[in-house]
Amino acid sequence: MDFLSIILDILLSAAFWTAVLRIATPYVLGTLGELLCERAGVLNLGIEGIMTLGAMAGWMAVYQGADLWTGVLVAASCGALLGLLHAALTVPLGLSQHVTGIGVTLLGTSLSYFVYRLVLPQASTPPTIEPFQPLALPGALAQTPLTYLAFLLVAVVAYVLYRTPVGLAVRMVGENPAAAEAQGLNVTAIRIGAVMAGSALMALAGAFLTLSAFNAFFFNMVNGRGWICIALVVFASWRPGKAMLGALLFAVFDALQLRLQQASGGVLPYQLFLMMPYLLSILALVLVARRASYPRALMIPYRKGER
Amino acid sequence: MSSPVKGGPEVVLRLAGISKRFGPLLANDGISLTLRAGEVLALLGENGAGKTTLMNILFGHYVADEGSIEAFGRPLPPGSPRAALKAGIGMVHQHFTLADNLSVLDNIAVGTESLWRLRSDRGATRRRLLDLSQRFGLEVRPDALVGDLSVGERQRVEILKALYRDARILILDEPTAVLTPQESAGLFETLRRLTADGLAVVFISHKMNEVFAASDTVAVLRAGKLVATHATASTDRAKLAELMVGRSVKPPAPTPLSPGEPVLELAGVTVASDHGRPLLDGVDLTVRRHQVVGIAGVSGNGQTALAELVSGLIRPDSGRLSLKGSVVEHGDPADMVRRGVARIPEDRHSAGLVGAMAVWENLIAERYHDATFSRFGVLRRGAARAYAREVIKEFDVRCPGPDTRTQLLSGGNMQKLILGRTLAHGPDLILASQPTRGLDIGAVSYVHSRLLDARAAGAGVLLISEDLDEILALADCVTVAYHGRLTPLLPHDRVSVSQLGLLMAGHWDILRDILPETVDAA
Numbered sequence: 001m002d003f004l005s006i007i008l009d010i011l012l013s014a015a016f017w018t019a020v021l022r023i024a025t026p027y028v029l030g031t032l033g034e035l036l037c038e039r040a041g042v043l044n045l046g047i048e049g050i051m052t053l054g055a056m057a058g059w060m061a062v063y064q065g066a067d068l069w070t071g072v073l074v075a076a077s078c079g080a081l082l083g084l085l086h087a088a089l090t091v092p093l094g095l096s097q098h099v100t101g102i103g104v105t106l107l108g109t110s111l112s113y114f115v116y117r118l119v120l121p122q123a124s125t126p127p128t129i130e131p132f133q134p135l136a137l138p139g140a141l142a143q144t145p146l147t148y149l150a151f152l153l154v155a156v157v158a159y160v161l162y163r164t165p166v167g168l169a170v171r172m173v174g175e176n177p178a179a180a181e182a183q184g185l186n187v188t189a190i191r192i193g194a195v196m197a198g199s200a201l202m203a204l205a206g207a208f209l210t211l212s213a214f215n216a217f218f219f220n221m222v223n224g225r226g227w228i229c230i231a232l233v234v235f236a237s238w239r240p241g242k243a244m245l246g247a248l249l250f251a252v253f254d255a256l257q258l259r260l261q262q263a264s265g266g267v268l269p270y271q272l273f274l275m276m277p278y279l280l281s282i283l284a285l286v287l288v289a290r291r292a293s294y295p296r297a298l299m300i301p302y303r304k305g306e307r
Numbered sequence: 308m309s310s311p312v313k314g315g316p317e318v319v320l321r322l323a324g325i326s327k328r329f330g331p332l333l334a335n336d337g338i339s340l341t342l343r344a345g346e347v348l349a350l351l352g353e354n355g356a357g358k359t360t361l362m363n364i365l366f367g368h369y370v371a372d373e374g375s376i377e378a379f380g381r382p383l384p385p386g387s388p389r390a391a392l393k394a395g396i397g398m399v400h401q402h403f404t405l406a407d408n409l410s411v412l413d414n415i416a417v418g419t420e421s422l423w424r425l426r427s428d429r430g431a432t433r434r435r436l437l438d439l440s441q442r443f444g445l446e447v448r449p450d451a452l453v454g455d456l457s458v459g460e461r462q463r464v465e466i467l468k469a470l471y472r473d474a475r476i477l478i479l480d481e482p483t484a485v486l487t488p489q490e491s492a493g494l495f496e497t498l499r500r501l502t503a504d505g506l507a508v509v510f511i512s513h514k515m516n517e518v519f520a521a522s523d524t525v526a527v528l529r530a531g532k533l534v535a536t537h538a539t540a541s542t543d544r545a546k547l548a549e550l551m552v553g554r555s556v557k558p559p560a561p562t563p564l565s566p567g568e569p570v571l572e573l574a575g576v577t578v579a580s581d582h583g584r585p586l587l588d589g590v591d592l593t594v595r596r597h598q599v600v601g602i603a604g605v606s607g608n609g610q611t612a613l614a615e616l617v618s619g620l621i622r623p624d625s626g627r628l629s630l631k632g633s634v635v636e637h638g639d640p641a642d643m644v645r646r647g648v649a650r651i652p653e654d655r656h657s658a659g660l661v662g663a664m665a666v667w668e669n670l671i672a673e674r675y676h677d678a679t680f681s682r683f684g685v686l687r688r689g690a691a692r693a694y695a696r697e698v699i700k701e702f703d704v705r706c707p708g709p710d711t712r713t714q715l716l717s718g719g720n721m722q723k724l725i726l727g728r729t730l731a732h733g734p735d736l737i738l739a740s741q742p743t744r745g746l747d748i749g750a751v752s753y754v755h756s757r758l759l760d761a762r763a764a765g766a767g768v769l770l771i772s773e774d775l776d777e778i779l780a781l782a783d784c785v786t787v788a789y790h791g792r793l794t795p796l797l798p799h800d801r802v803s804v805s806q807l808g809l810l811m812a813g814h815w816d817i818l819r820d821i822l823p824e825t826v827d828a829a
Binding site: 163164165166168169171172175176178179180181182183184185186293295296 | 366368388389392393398400403404405406407408409413414416417418419420421422423424425426427468
């Protein structure tokens, strides 16, 4: 079989698209969350740690006996709390968003492992829970509720940003906080709120991993997905719809490389296939995002009354 | 228009004993003012006199250390723009507070609706905006991105933003700083319509002619203190200037000199931009010894590219640049300095000086590689400091010594430092971009007289300025930049401010009236 027909076979199978939607889900949620933060002018490099915390906290709640949706809520709340920490340091105190974000990632990740080990010191094989089951729908539509929630949230975030007063306020504080303040808005409160909401979405992305995609919490399970979301936000030019397309595109590459690995039958080193989605993402970034018009006040702390 | 007499229209605003400190600086010192409905109050003063600080306190950007504010008879809570807006106070900031990436409608609507409404009522916002726009003759395009608007249009958006909030007191901070004379006249017309409607207006200015063109009352601030309040009609320029500066100031007058050989020649110079219109489009220009050539124009019409070209920061895409008769092929900044170009950059903070470094380090920044200041790659600090002490004395830079960190100097002293660095070596060509922007009258006249001294000593001066009064006071010839092109050189005594204004707005057909015979620009 030649190469093209292999690809064609893969692209025509329903199982492939089922995998694409599943793989895309955490990227959709994470990118939406990062997009919300950045639209308000705050870069959130804490995403990797917040996703890890969401994954652990959601799973832990369910493991301790809560139902799945309560686990989702616990994850989102923990994410919002860690987001509050990031916001408190970067918004009213105006600390470097890069450094703070990396700190939040280190904290979120280590804290998650610490709590996990504290509760389960002996576990040699990770204990499991009963995760969300796919809905009984045909073909690629057989997804878990969290995937549906993720794609619904794309529409919700787009509506909020472009059709509501609060969305306009978020965009304004990310473009020109001085202008927002001159219009009587509370820049600090709006930025903190946006970062908390965005962080809650990031934590949902993490919770999807432990409550839908898998049924256990592993160390290193977020595995750089947060960093990909940061790039996807740029790829999407800070627009929710494009963010969803970017996440899907990345998921297509990822699902494709898995199947190509199998199809190649070990002729090529599998690492080459693992690299593929990342290389293609970089290429896509170069092509699409060179002229991206980023929020003008991104990464610039706003201090009231400064001269 | 009415003058403020007892028993006149209702007092809408009362400031009482406002004081504000920034560290050691007393920016406002016990200022009390009143404003009546229908009145235009001009707040006149030099840069740093405390005008903007006072208005920022009024609008709630800053909190006063002492004093109180009353609007429409009710005390105004301090430190809250929201409270100021609610009390009917609107402010048009000098640096517009608009978001470039958002539409006009979004910029005006933001913050006007309750944040928790589930849907913005854009229809109602649009109707109200168009209604106001018609009523006050302020034309805008609601769906245009603010980033695509001209400066004049942006200002209209700012005024509409205030009116949309039902402002009855409008504060304008240096509203004409970025406008052409015609746009300024349009603004004053708008102000008259607003006051006829009963609004009260405060506008901040340091330009005398505007005070007389637009205000009923003038309040003069100096060094944070209110030194006088007069009905505008009962005072005159000389008196106001003296109040502003605290002493009488004589502007330096250029002595007539006949121009010598050319020092700078541009022939058909074009500089392309990344997108669309070229930054410079077939520019011909000659600057001769003993001559000041003034470039007038609204900023963004090619002046920056011209300055960068002569500084050696960019190169022409086509055309020729010659200095003292020899063509410059691959000019870079160091090469330009060696060829005798003295550069006074547009922004002394970002392009002129390194604030965190010492005065002596900044002074040798252009020639630290000279044998005088370095040997075998090691700086000769003693020589550099000695040289710095000389320049500090010669150019009257007020600072404790050569080791002072440069950012601690005032704007005027920073500019003197730059003058000292560039003029101490007898340059052939001086590129002066906005050389007096943000300086007080005393420093302005110092800079002007230094430039005229250099002209007398044989230098050619290329003066780029948005201040038409400055250009007409110094320049022997004027040219106007518009969309990357330059008019032929116009002798300064044959062109008026209003003609310059028309040329700045692109009405080049009037060149026929100014120059009936074709003047050879080259």
